Amino acid sequence: MHAVAIVAAAGSGSRLGADLPKALVPLAGRPLVCWAVEGLLAGGVAEVVVVVPAAQRAEFEAVLPPEVTVVDGGATRTASVRAGLAAAGSAATAVLVHDAARPLTPPGAVARVLGALGAGALAVVPVLPVVDTTVLVDDDGLVVDAVPRAPLRRVQTPQGFDRATLEAAYDALEPDAELTDDAAVVRRAGVAVTTVPGDERSAKVTVPHDLALAELTLTLGETTT
Structure with a gap:
């Protein structure tokens, strides 16, 4: 199985108090997107496509490895994933869609999604139980x-799919539909979605408190499995 990862990296950093795209906000001296790409490659994907704001494309290309494909995103997340799919290599038979705002997703979480796809699932999402009273x-x-x-x-990324x-x-x-994630897209088409265990370290960085927790996680050295 040849898997490509599409990284959605076009989000604003306004809620982080940053005047640049969230994916370029530094975590321990490196942009969030670099951490995310590194985890995907370590988890077993063969290629990575990062979808970025067109105005900051040069900034992304300057920090990402040369083997990563960088493409302009659209006005919505759905449009951005479409752009990523169009840029994926022809050899890819599986697609993982990941949020750059989940920088510390461990390689093991990525590997579990790939494993379920390899076992025949058409769509896979990593999940965690809800522990609070709701x-x-x-x-x-x-x-x-x-x-x-x-x-x-609770649904996380990367979400995996048969291409x-x-x-x-x-x-x-x-054309005008805007769903919350890619699992919703395939479910609308009648495809069953399998789940695998997620990871608390895959938490999304949205506000400054989240960034501080990610820094602490790195300090404690809890990101490698």
């Missing part, structure tokens, strides 16, 4: 019901 509230903010936690999961299946699902998607 409730429904009304328009006034009053609790109206508690949601059972046992069947709930032909993902491309067909995107071809069938309405």
Whole structure:
């Protein structure tokens, strides 16, 4: 199996208090996107396509390895993934879609997604259990019901797909549709999505507190498996 990873890296860094794309915000002296790409390659992908804001393409090309393909993203995440798919090499039979904002995803998590694809799954997402009590509230903010936690999961990336299946699902998607992730795209096409265990270290960096936790994780040396 030849796998390509598409890294969505076009998000703004405004909630991090940065005046540059989030993926270029430094973590321990290196941009978030560099950590993300490194983890994907260590986990077993053969090639990486990074989808970036067109205005900052040169900045991304300056920090990424030369073997990484950098392409301009679209106005939405869905459009950006379409651009990544179009740039993927013809040899790729599997596609992983990953968020650059999850820089410390361990190689082992990547390998679990690839393993499920290799075993025949058409779509795979890494998940974690929901540990907090979860409730429904009304328009006034009053609790109206508690949601059972046992069947709930938090979905992470990288999400993995048989390439032909993902491309067909995107071809069938309405041009103006904007879904929250790629698993939703294939589910809309009627494809079953398999789950594998995720990893707490795959946490998304969104606000300064998240970046501080990622720095602490690196300090403790907990990113290698």
